[in-house]
Amino acid sequence: MSLVSRHLEEAGVPTVVMGSARDIVEECGVSRFLYTDFPLGNPAGKPGDIEMQSAITGMALDLLERAWKPRTTVQTPFVWDPETNDYWREHFMKVDESNQDALAAAGEQRRIAQATVRSEGLGRG
Amino acid sequence: MAADRRTHRSHVSYIDKSRNYYGAQGYSQPYQWAYNQDAPFAPLQKPLNECRIGLVTTSFFERTVDKKTVAGAGSKEPYAALCDDALGGLYNKDLFWDKDNTHTEDLDTYLPINRLREFAAEGRIGSLAERFYGVPTDYSHRRTSRRDSPQILEFVQEDELDAVILVPL
Numbered sequence: 001m002s003l004v005s006r007h008l009e010e011a012g013v014p015t016v017v018m019g020s021a022r023d024i025v026e027e028c029g030v031s032r033f034l035y036t037d038f039p040l041g042n043p044a045g046k047p048g049d050i051e052m053q054s055a056i057t058g059m060a061l062d063l064l065e066r067a068w069k070p071r072t073t074v075q076t077p078f079v080w081d082p083e084t085n086d087y088w089r090e091h092f093m094k095v096d097e098s099n100q101d102a103l104a105a106a107g108e109q110r111r112i113a114q115a116t117v118r119s120e121g122l123g124r125g
Numbered sequence: 126m127a128a129d130r131r132t133h134r135s136h137v138s139y140i141d142k143s144r145n146y147y148g149a150q151g152y153s154q155p156y157q158w159a160y161n162q163d164a165p166f167a168p169l170q171k172p173l174n175e176c177r178i179g180l181v182t183t184s185f186f187e188r189t190v191d192k193k194t195v196a197g198a199g200s201k202e203p204y205a206a207l208c209d210d211a212l213g214g215l216y217n218k219d220l221f222w223d224k225d226n227t228h229t230e231d232l233d234t235y236l237p238i239n240r241l242r243e244f245a246a247e248g249r250i251g252s253l254a255e256r257f258y259g260v261p262t263d264y265s266h267r268r269t270s271r272r273d274s275p276q277i278l279e280f281v282q283e284d285e286l287d288a289v290i291l292v293p294l
Contacts, residue, residue: 001181001183001260001262001291001292001293002159002291002293003159003266003269003270003274004181004260004269004273004274004277004291005289005291006161006164006165006274007270007274007275007277007278008167008274008277008278008281008289009164009165009166009167010165010167011167011278012167013167013278013281013286013288013289014167014168014169014170014287014288014289015167015288015289015290015291016288016289016290016291017290017291017292017293018290018291018292019292019293021137021139021293022136022137023136023137023138023139023140023141024139024140024158025293027140027158027159027160027161028158028159028160028161029160029161029162029163029164030164031164031165031166031167037135037136038227039222039223039226039227040139040221040222040223040294041222041223041224041226041227041228041229041234041235041294042227042229042231042234042235043234043235043292043293043294044233044234044235044236044237044240044292045233045234045237046227046234047227047228047230047231047234048231050233050240053233053234053237053240054240054243054244056237057237057240057241057244057290058244058249060290061173061178061244061249061250064169064173064176064288064290065169065173067166068168069166070163070164070165070166071164080226084226085135088223088225088226089135089136089137091225091226092137092142092223092225092226093142093143093145093146095145095146095148095149099149100149103146103149103150104149104150104151106150107147107149107150107151107152108151110150111151
């Protein structure tokens with residue numbers, strides 16, 4: 001998505017990216033980035049919270065209007081849940097002793113399935 | 126809120142997480158994320174309240190074709206569709222997001238069509254375009270750069286947009 005943003009900017013179209021994967025967007029480098037520190041899935045605000053959604057979308061509009069240089073990142077002030085913030089951060093795509101064997105087995109199965117698709121000529125999955 | 130001290134950054138590095146996760150699955154070659162030293166910048170050409178704004182998502186309409194039986198049906202192409210047709214929600218269960226801690230039942234949490242229409246009604250923006258666009262989260266930078274990005278630009282030009290909001294899930 002950041003690559004699409006860059007392509008539009010190069011063609012003269014102003015853009016703003018709203019997202020929660022800060023490192024991925026910033027490494028790619030975009031003109032304007034509105035960052036919300038939430039679990040991936042709701043970069044435009046919490047489900048059912050219209051007021052927050054309006055505030056976040058409004059900040060994206062502010063960035064369109066007011067940023068004067070590329071790589072402008074603004075972080076919205078919202079917190080997912082002060083009590084469980086460290087939990088979702090650690091839990092997502094977690095790798096530790098408890099799931100290492102299961103992950104290795106899942107990877108092996110996936111490679112077998114992909115090899116089968118390729119050998120049967122079914123194209124990309 | 127009380128001041129806090131930490132030995133690590135607080136925000137998640139998805140580049141680090143995914144490298145470790147897929148490494149644990151036995152993928153020895155880590156994904157090569159896009160990196161650029163510079164970034165392009167196009168300034169807004171008119172006041173926001175005169176601008177027609179567009180939206181880009183990584184979500185798609187639910188596909189009814191069985192990708193196991195139809196060759197090529199699993200691949201995604203960039204698309205343009207009416208915002209009205211997205212109001213019932215889009216399909217994104219196949220994408221990389223935190224399904225344990227949240228959900229995407231509320232469209233405006235990942236594609237703020239209703240919120241932007243409210244901003245248009247208030248006069249904060251000129252209008253929201255009638256169409257929005259979808260782009261695959263492609264593994265291949267080459268496909269994103271050579272196929273998807275030019276297609277999205279073509280849609281933007283057809284719809285005469287003044288600015289675009291991109292919302293990756």
